[in-house]
Amino acid sequence: MNKKQKIVVMIAIELIFVTFLVWLISGGDIFTKTQVLIETKDELFGWTEKKWVNKFVLGLDLTLLISGIITIVSIVFIYLFRNKN
Numbered sequence: 001m002n003k004k005q006k007i008v009v010m011i012a013i014e015l016i017f018v019t020f021l022v023w024l025i026s027g028g029d030i031f032t033k034t035q036v037l038i039e040t041k042d043e044l045f046g047w048t049e050k051k052w053v054n055k056f057v058l059g060l061d062l063t064l065l066i067s068g069i070i071t072i073v074s075i076v077f078i079y080l081f082r083n084k085n
Contacts, residue, residue, distance in 0.1 A: 004081040012074035016067045023063040032059035 001009070035052045042049065
């Protein structure tokens with residue numbers, strides 16, 4: 001491997017690591033969610049109400065897709081930066 005290929009590999013590994021880190025920080029859910037069920041309690045009457053709130057939660061499915069795309073792009077760049085003897 002030449003210098004450019006090593007740089008591509010290191011950048012790809014770091015991007016995949018950051019993607020999984022963001023997934024873990026956002027909750028580590030298996031599936032990506034666009035709405036979350038929030039339960040609110042009324043202090044005066046004591047009843048609870050459930051509402052769907054628009055909130056994006058990154059899931060493992062989207063994380064693996066992003067990691068796969070990063071891997072494919074890095075393989076293409078490694079192929080393009082090869083030494084042509």
